[in-house]
Amino acid sequence: MLRGAALRVTRPRVAVLSAVHTHPHADTDSIIGAVRRDLPEVSHQAVYNTLHALTAARLVRRIQPSGSVARYEARVGDNHHHIVCRSCGLIADVDCAVGEAPCLEASDDSGFSIDEAEVVFWGLCPACSRNSL
Amino acid sequence: MLRGAALRVTRPRVAVLSAVHTHPHADTDSIIGAVRRDLPEVSHQAVYNTLHALTAARLVRRIQPSGSVARYEARVGDNHHHIVCRSCGLIADVDCAVGEAPCLEASDDSGFSIDEAEVVFWGLCPACSRNSL
DNA sequence: GCCTAATCTTGACTGATTCCAGAATAGCGA
DNA sequence: TCGCTATTCTGGAATCAGTCAAGATTAGGC
Numbered sequence: 001m002l003r004g005a006a007l008r009v010t011r012p013r014v015a016v017l018s019a020v021h022t023h024p025h026a027d028t029d030s031i032i033g034a035v036r037r038d039l040p041e042v043s044h045q046a047v048y049n050t051l052h053a054l055t056a057a058r059l060v061r062r063i064q065p066s067g068s069v070a071r072y073e074a075r076v077g078d079n080h081h082h083i084v085c086r087s088c089g090l091i092a093d094v095d096c097a098v099g100e101a102p103c104l105e106a107s108d109d110s111g112f113s114i115d116e117a118e119v120v121f122w123g124l125c126p127a128c129s130r131n132s133l
Numbered sequence: 134m135l136r137g138a139a140l141r142v143t144r145p146r147v148a149v150l151s152a153v154h155t156h157p158h159a160d161t162d163s164i165i166g167a168v169r170r171d172l173p174e175v176s177h178q179a180v181y182n183t184l185h186a187l188t189a190a191r192l193v194r195r196i197q198p199s200g201s202v203a204r205y206e207a208r209v210g211d212n213h214h215h216i217v218c219r220s221c222g223l224i225a226d227v228d229c230a231v232g233e234a235p236c237l238e239a240s241d242d243s244g245f246s247i248d249e250a251e252v253v254f255w256g257l258c259p260a261c262s263r264n265s266l
Numbered sequence: 267g268c269c270t271a272a273t274c275t276t277g278a279c280t281g282a283t284t285c286c287a288g289a290a291t292a293g294c295g296a
Numbered sequence: 297t298c299g300c301t302a303t304t305c306t307g308g309a310a311t312c313a314g315t316c317a318a319g320a321t322t323a324g325g326c
Contacts (some may be wrong), residue, residue, distance in 0.1 A: 010273065010322080010323070045316095053273095067197065069313065092245065094239045094240060094242075104252060104254075106216060107227060107229075109216065110258075112257060112259065112262070113256045116256070117255075118253045120250075121242075121250050122250075123242075123247035126243075126244035126245065141291090141293075175306090176306050176307065177283090178285095178308095182305080183304095202283095
């Protein structure tokens with residue numbers, strides 16, 4: 001995958017890419033933790049660098065719901081959306097009915113040239129929903 | 134408005150509420166600046182407190198597109214959406230065709246109880262669009 | 267195997283936001 | 297109108313995610 005994106009194959013990069021694949025929607029800190037289970041010596045800077053490089057190469061997607069830190073996921077290219085729990089922050093994927101970006105047309109684009117419509121559904125996850133009764 | 138929300142009417146609060154009305158989509162720093170034109174002595178903390186209180190009271194809405202700091206707007210209750218310029222960060226409003234939250238149904242809610250669908254359109258504003266030609 | 271540019275390590279730094287303790291004050295009741 | 301009390305504000309320190317920068321390391325082409 002890395003070679004396909006014209007990126008050098010280094011241990012930290014392989015570990016980060018793999019961590020993002022095994023931990024969907026994880027924040028940077030969790031990814032650093034996961035990577036260090038394989039490579040205890042990686043610097044946080046290397047992880048930040050790699051995440052930026054992978055994001056720029058479209059191998060991972062960066063998401064950041066309001067009030068949350070940056071999170072990353074490896075599911076790219078299918079323009080799916082997310083549901084975020086207002087209470088615990090849990091994130092789940094939602095398939096996009098349309099499949100191609102932008103899946104939605106703006107009623108009035110104010111002269112902008114739009115290339116993507118990002119949808120975030122807000123609500124309560126099953127567990128928090130139960131607890132709030 | 135403040136009294137209607139059972140909030141004490143203080144000078145900082147009036148100034149913040151007014152600043153949010155006159156500066157749509159402004160970030161906290163701009164709001165602090167605008168407020169200090171009226172009340173030079175307000176602390177940044179008072180502005181943060183007030184913005185949180187107003188947000189909780191639903192008198193203002195907090196928005197935070199990926200990679201941006203928190204921004205606030207006074208247009209509430211009509212569930213409109215936003216277009217964000219990828220290049221300069223400019224934000225414009227887009228009316229929601231439906232008008233009531235959630236304006237969109239998730240194809241599969243994963244057991245979540247959803248109360249809002251937030252839509253962010255990404256693209257280039259007219260000026261940046263022209264410059265990139 | 268060597269060379270060079272890309273990448274990594276280390277450690278300091280920034281900027282937004284939050285935490286805290288003491289001073290000020292809005293709005294209640296007398 | 298006056299005083300009381302809880303809420304709010306001030307000022308300053310602290311936190312936390314993320315960025316910057318310089319020198320050491322290393323992947324990958326020759």
